[in-house]
Amino acid sequence: MNKDMFSGLFPLGSHLCREPMPSMGEMKRDMGILKQKGFNLIKLQENWLVDEPSEGEYRFERYHELISYADKLDMGVYLGLTCEQAPNWLWEKHPGCHMEHKNGTKVVYQAQSTLPADGKPGPCYDDPGAMAEQLRFIRKLVSELGEHENIVVWNTWQEIAYWPEGLSGGPVCYCPQTVAFYREWLKSVYGTVDALNGHWNTRYASFKSIEPDRGVRNIAIPQHFYYRYFMDNIQIANVLIQRRNAIKEADRLNRPVFAHKGSPELGSGMDWTYSRTQDFLGTSNYPAWGFSGGAWDDFKQRKCLPRHECLYTEMWDNLAYKMDFLRSAAKEGAQVWAAEYQGGPASTDFHIGRMPDAADMRRWMLTTMGAGATAISFWVTRSEIMAPETNGFSLLDSEGETTERLEEVSRVGQALGKYPDLFANNNKPQAEAAILVNEWNYQLLRAMEFVPNAYLYDVRGWYKALWSAGIPCDFVEASYLNEAKVSRYKTIIVPLSLSLSDKVAKDCLEYAKNGGNLILEGACGRLNEAGYAVRGQMNGFIREALQVKVSRFSLVREPDDGARWSQPEHTWGEYAPAGFLKGKGSLDELRIQASIYIETYEARDPDTCLTWNDKPAGIRKEYGAGTIWLIGTALGPNATAYMEYETPKAIGRLLSLCNVNPAHNGKLLIQKRIGNNREAWFITNPHKESLTETFVLPETAKAFDILGGDIKTCAGAAELTVEPLDVRVIIVER
Secondary structure, eight states: OOHHHHTTSOOEEEEEEOSSOOOHHHHHHHHHHHHHTTOOEEEEEOOHHHHOSBTTBOOOHHHHHHHHHHHHTTOEEEEEOOTTSOOHHHHHHOGGGSOBOTTSOBOOOOOSSSTTGGGTTOOOTTSHHHHHHHHHHHHHHHHHHTTOTTEEEEEEEESSOOOHHHHTSSOOOOSHHHHHHHHHHHHHHHSSHHHHHHHHTOOOSSGGGOOOOOOSSOOOSHHHHHHHHHIIIIIHHHHHHHHHHHHHHHOTTOOOEEEEESSOOTTSSHHHHHHTTSSEEEEEEOTTSSOSSOTTSGGGGSSSOOHHHHHHHIIIIIIIIHHHHHHHHSOTTOOEEEEEEEOSOOEETTEEOOOOOHHHHHHHHHHHHHTTOOEEEEEOSSOOOSGGGTTOSOSSOSSSSOOHHHHHHHHHHHHHHTOHHHHSSOOOOOOSEEEEEOHHHHHHHHTSSSHHHHHHHHHHHHHHHHHHTTOOEEEEEGGGTTSGGGGGOSEEEEOOOOBOOHHHHHHHHHHHHTTOEEEEESSTTSBOTTSOBOTTSSOHHHHHHHTOEEEEEEEEOOGGGOOSSOOOOSSTTOEEOSOEEEEOGGGTTOEEEOOSEEEEEEOOGGGEEEEETTEEEEEEEEETTEEEEEESSOOGGGGTSSOOSHHHHHHHHHHHHTTOOOSSSSSSEEEEEEOSSEEEEEEEOOSSSOEEEEEEOOTTOEEEETTOOOOEEETTEEEEEEOTTOEEEEEEEO
16 A cells, blocks of 8 residues: 555544553554454554664664555554653753743653653653754654655644643743743734834834743743743644655655644644644544543533433534534645544543443444544554553454454444545535634733633534524634635634634624625624723724614623522622523514623614623624624523523524525434535434434435445435434435
């Protein structure tokens, strides 16, 4: 197999191993098992510490043998770098490559193993010596191993991040080299220190006198969140670019280069940044690892977690939400890989998670594919042997040549592999609705105490509201609002945009002016992008477009005096009582539950669409060829917390007025992917009982179930039954 042959396949893979490697014989046996089960891809994870233990001493023999054996089996190899696990000689030769904490202490952790966290945080590659050594090693690795034509893709970073808080004791990196890089970046952004001072409201004499905030707590000042923005979007991006360029220079076959996240940075714009440093991006997928659901979700308030709600949340939250987010962040038409995928029970020390069964594997895989993934690679083939994750995650148990979960993965994977035009390409149609994310808003909110959780919960709830209503959803990052495809969205939803620059505000208004429906939540633009309050408590351009004034803003109590997100009161009278906004005009006879806060306005009566105690709390305004909606509360939390039937009904009406409706008129949910003269319809049953429904087919189209399930077709329609929490995929051929 070579890279050109592989480009026409749907990649179904598994990670063979990481350090310490099992015996060569065991690994070859497992490769043979995977080949028999229809897998066409093996991942090998290299480790710099192991592969260059002494400077200039390269130990690539095992990779040569395994890659050659994979070639004999006609299997591709996905080779990933682990440069955070740097060799000991690097630290000795370049002592300045130690990362530094805020207080100037050096990070002394030097990874001896891929656990924990693949060697993170690793060296600081702003040290020129360390960067040069890293790039030299990468070029050597790629030039030597790249002679094997069945290497089909390179991965530059195993779960992009440093994760310093949990591994080294605090944020990084504040070393002199990184701070100097930061100052150069600020100079490239502002040009002059006077321009920076005017924006930050500071009085620096020169860029050399600027220091990042080194306080022990998060605080919403530019010196703090601008540095966080820099580390996340500039410093890490530079490392990614350097690694990609080194591979491209050394690889005579010019194979694709990507990196993957531990999880998408939901609510942030980072993944838009990272995807543009590589050929494409991927993410890890562990739907049953961690804690199911959000802490404020209704079902999390019970003493014993209920089965249906947990499995349902795995689908929409842990899989669909994350993959739809990453797919939206991808470059136009780029691949989107499920680059690590849970293959067995999550294992952390002595805590063994539930053993996934065939239904789990099918539900997980098909939900991920319905959100747009173009490849799935499982972690890991054979049970983990390292103590922190012992006997976990794998498709195969500690012993034996098959399992129920492997057999189902094989069945589903081989069925998907028959249609590479449908499943190996980024071909999910553009949705009618998109949720706006804004990296500057995200970074500023992270520097505050309460708002970050409220914002992330709001975004997540909006996605859940759309997904559970059968409405496909994309995400748009604020920096890309001027792209041509944005004008094709019927609706853009802007959740809790507390910080809003004038540029983003004007771009949003331009979208509405050109015919779009812009749904804004209250508190939009109370702060500018530098973290300073805006007079009038709302971005001036938005306020002018809507012809409104903010009359009152306050937090609102939770229903039944709940305490999931409410902050302690300083004194009496700070909270408005729990209640509902009442519909008026186009939303007449509808009600929306107030969540987290309530904002009321001075506005013209004809523009008012919602009221709170008879005061305007929702505005509908025609603007150019489009419409602006301003809703004076957070709507997203209602999809997961204190759920009732009135708010979803009102949101459905609101979206319908914006010409956004479910893709199917029924209880079953549908997502689509478009191939060559055929489509794949992913039909999901999120309910507790089996459902039988009819779907209208395109004229002259034929339909069949990809896994052989029963379908009744006649007169341009298909009838099928979907069991609870199951997903069926039908191929519709024209």
